[in-house]
Amino acid sequence: MIHERRPVVPPPVPGASDAWWLQAGVWLLLVTPLLLFWRPGRPFFFVHDDWTLLAQMSQTPFREYLAHSRNEHWFPLFKALFYGLAKVSGERYHLFVLVNCLLSGVNAVLVHHFLRLHLSAGSALALSFLYAVSGGHPGTVWTAAYLQFILALTFFWGALLTAAAYVRRPAAALLAVVGLLSLLSLLCNNFPLLALPALPLYPLAAGGEADRWKIWPLTGVVAAVYLIFAVGYLTCAGLEQATFNQPDLLQRLPGWAYPAHLLAAAWLSPFLYLVWGFFHFPPWVFGAGGLLLGASLTAVWRWGAASARRLALFALTLNLLPFLLVSLARYQKSLSQAFVPRYATFTLMGALLLLGLAAAARPRRTPGRLDKALPVCLLTLMLSGQLLALPRWQERYLAYGREARQLYQEVMREEGPASPEPLTRPWLEVHTPLSRRDVQAIGLFLRGGAPRQSPPVVPRR
Numbered sequence: 001m002i003h004e005r006r007p008v009v010p011p012p013v014p015g016a017s018d019a020w021w022l023q024a025g026v027w028l029l030l031v032t033p034l035l036l037f038w039r040p041g042r043p044f045f046f047v048h049d050d051w052t053l054l055a056q057m058s059q060t061p062f063r064e065y066l067a068h069s070r071n072e073h074w075f076p077l078f079k080a081l082f083y084g085l086a087k088v089s090g091e092r093y094h095l096f097v098l099v100n101c102l103l104s105g106v107n108a109v110l111v112h113h114f115l116r117l118h119l120s121a122g123s124a125l126a127l128s129f130l131y132a133v134s135g136g137h138p139g140t141v142w143t144a145a146y147l148q149f150i151l152a153l154t155f156f157w158g159a160l161l162t163a164a165a166y167v168r169r170p171a172a173a174l175l176a177v178v179g180l181l182s183l184l185s186l187l188c189n190n191f192p193l194l195a196l197p198a199l200p201l202y203p204l205a206a207g208g209e210a211d212r213w214k215i216w217p218l219t220g221v222v223a224a225v226y227l228i229f230a231v232g233y234l235t236c237a238g239l240e241q242a243t244f245n246q247p248d249l250l251q252r253l254p255g256w257a258y259p260a261h262l263l264a265a266a267w268l269s270p271f272l273y274l275v276w277g278f279f280h281f282p283p284w285v286f287g288a289g290g291l292l293l294g295a296s297l298t299a300v301w302r303w304g305a306a307s308a309r310r311l312a313l314f315a316l317t318l319n320l321l322p323f324l325l326v327s328l329a330r331y332q333k334s335l336s337q338a339f340v341p342r343y344a345t346f347t348l349m350g351a352l353l354l355l356g357l358a359a360a361a362r363p364r365r366t367p368g369r370l371d372k373a374l375p376v377c378l379l380t381l382m383l384s385g386q387l388l389a390l391p392r393w394q395e396r397y398l399a400y401g402r403e404a405r406q407l408y409q410e411v412m413r414e415e416g417p418a419s420p421e422p423l424t425r426p427w428l429e430v431h432t433p434l435s436r437r438d439v440q441a442i443g444l445f446l447r448g449g450a451p452r453q454s455p456p457v458v459p460r461r
Contacts, residue, residue, distance in 0.1 A: 025125040029112055032132035033104040036390070037141045040094040045401040045408070049145040055438050057083055058445035069237035072329065076236070077187035078148040085147070090446045093401075096144035103150045104141055104345075108132035110157035111349050117164055118206070118311055119356040126379055127352040133386045134273055134348060138393035139341030148189040149342045155185035156192045157349070163199045167207050167214055179221040186229050191346065193229075195322040196222045198314070205314035206307075254331060261331035265338035266319040267293060270351035273344045274382050277389030281339070293351075296358035304361035312357050319350035411436050412443040 046054065056065050062083070066076050089095035112128035119127070140146045159181035166174040178199060185192050200218035203211045272281055272289035281289075300312045323343075330337040359375050403425065411418055418440045422433035 022121055022125065025129070026109055026112060029108040029125075029128055029132045030105040032108065032129065033141060034098070034101040036133065037104075037138055038094070038098055038101045039394075040098075042394075042398060043401045043405055044097060044142055044397055045093050045405040046144060047397070047400045047404060048143055050143060051434055051442070053079075053082060053145050054086065054442045054445070055434055057086060058441040059438070067236045073190045074233050074237040075148060075152075075187055075189050076232075077184060078151060078189060081151070081188075082145070082147060085144075086446065090448070091443075093144065096147070097141060100141040100144070100147055100150055103147070103154055105132065107150065107153050107157060107345075110154070110161060111352070114157065114161055114164065114349070115353060115356060118353065119360065123356045123359060123375075126375075127356050130274065130379065130382060130386075131348055131352055133383060134277055134344075137273075137277070137341045137345055138390065138397065139279060140345055142393070142397045146342050149191065149345060152185045152189035152192055153345060155181045155188065156195065156346075159185065159199060160202070163202050163218060164206065166218070167203050167211055170214060170217075175217055175221050178218065179225055182222065182225045183228060186225070191322055191326065191343070193322065194325045195318065195346075196225060198318045198321055201314060201317060205310045254328060257335065258327055258331045261335055261338045262320070262323050262327040264335065265327055265343060266323045266347060267316065269339045270319065270344055270347040272339065273341070273348060274351060274355075275385050277386040278392045279339055279341050280392075292355075296354045299358035299361050300354065302361075304357060308357045308361055312354055315350040315353040315357075319347040322346065408439060408443065411439045414440070 052070070056070060065083070066079050085096065085099065108128055108131050111131045112124055115124040115127055140149060159178050162174055162177045162181060166178065182192075182196055182199070186196075199222055200215045203214040203218070207214065268286075268289060271293045272285050273279075275288045275292065276282070276285040297312070300308055304312070326343070327338070407423075407425070414436070418436035420435045420437050422435055423439070
C-alpha cells in the first residue's frame with residue numbers, strides 16, 4: 001500500500017494589507033525594553049551577582065576565571081563576553097543596562113516569530129508586546145550579570161525557531177544550526193540544560209504523523225550537545241561542582257516541597273507576572289494568576305482543536321523541563337525561589353502561547369462583540385499591571401544603586417590597604433562575602449588598572 005506524503009504547510013504569511021503594521025510592530029518590540037527600562041541619568045549601580053563576577057575578574061587570572069566554575073554553573077562564553085563588557089563599560093553602569101535592554105528587545109522579536117507560526121498576526125503581535133514589557137523584566141535588565149540569562153534565552157529561542165524551520169523543510173544545515181545555538185545557550189547559562197529535549201518534541205506538537213521521523217535527527221543533535229557540554233563541564237568544573245552549594249542534594253529523596261516548587265515555578269509563576277509585574281505579589285495576584293491559568297487550560301481543552309491541545313501540552317512541557325533540575329537545587333531554600341524574576345523571562349513564552357491558543361479556542365455561541373472585547377480588555381489589564389508595578393522596581397533598585405555607588409566611591413577614596421572584614425549590605429546578597437579590600441580591587445579593575453593576583457574568590461557554601 002502506497003502512502004501519500006502529506007505536503008508541507010507553510011506558516012501563515014501576512015498579507016499586503018497588514019504587512020506595514022506588522023513590520024512597524026516588530027520594530028516596536030525591539031525598542032520597547034529600551035524605552036521602558038533604560039535610565040542613563042539614574043544612579044543604578046552594581047548589585048547582587050554583579051559583585052561576585054567582578055570579584056572573580058579582579059582577583060583571578062583570566063584563564064582560570066574563564067574556564068573554572070565557582071559554583072554549580074559553568075558558562076565560559078558568558079564570562080568572556082561579560083569580561084569584555086566590563087573592560088569597555090567600566091563604572092558606566094548604564095551601558096550594561098543598555099546591552100540588557102537591546103537583547104531583551106531581540107528576544108521579544110524572536111518570541112513574536114515563534115508565536116506567529118501558530119497564532120494570527122494580531123494575536124502574535126499583541127502577546128509579543130506583552131512579553132517585551134514583562135519579559136524584558138526590571139529584575140533582570142537592571143542587574144548587569146543577568147545578561148547571562150538574556151543571552152541564554154536569545155540562543156535558545158533561536159534554536160527553537162530553527163527547529164521549527166527544520167520541521168517545515170528538513171535540511172542538515174538547519175540541524176547544525178540547532179546544535180550550535182543550543183550549545184551557545186548552555187555556555188551562557190546552564191538554566192536551559194533540561195529544556196533542550198523540547199526541541200525534538202516540537203515535531204509532535206506542530207507537525208503530523210508524517211513529521212514524527214524528524215524527532216530522531218533532532219534528538220541526535222541534542223544528544224551531541226549534551227556530550228560536548230558534559231566533557232567541558234567535567235574537564236573544567238568537575239563533577240563535585242554539581243552539588244557545590246548543596247553537598248547533600250542527592251543523598252535523600254525530595255519531599256513534597258519539590259513538586260510544589262516545580263509546578264509553581266513552571267506554570268503558576270509566569271501567569272502571576274502577566275497579571276502583576278513586581279515579584280512581591282499581593283494575595284489577590286495569586287488568585288488572578290491561578291484563574292487565568294485555569295481558564296486558559298479549560299478553553300483549550302474544551303473548545304480547541306487537536307492541534308491546539310498538542311501545542312498547549314508543548315507549552316506546558318517547555319516550561320516544566322528546565323525546572324526538573326532547577327527546582328531540585330532550589331526547593332530546599334524557599335518556595336519563594338519559584339517566583340524569581342529571571343526565571344520568568346523563560347516561562348513567559350509558554351504562558352503566552354497557551355493564552356493565545358485559549359483566545360483562539362472560543363465557543364461558537366459567544367457573541368461577536370464580546371468575542372473581540374474580552375481579549376482586548378484582558379490585554380489592557382495585564383499591561384496595566386506591568387506599568388503599575390514598574391515604579392516599585394525602580395524605587396528598590398535606585399535605593400540599592402545609591403547605597404552601592406556611595407560605598408564604592410568611599411572605598412576608592414581611601415588611602416592605603418582597606419579592611420578585609422566582610423561587608424553585609426542588602427544589595428550584596430551573593431554567595432561570596434566581599435570586603436572593602438575586594439571592592440578596592442574591583443575599582444582598580446573597572447578603572448583600567450591591572451587585576452590583583454590574590455587567592456581566588458571562593459564562594460561560601
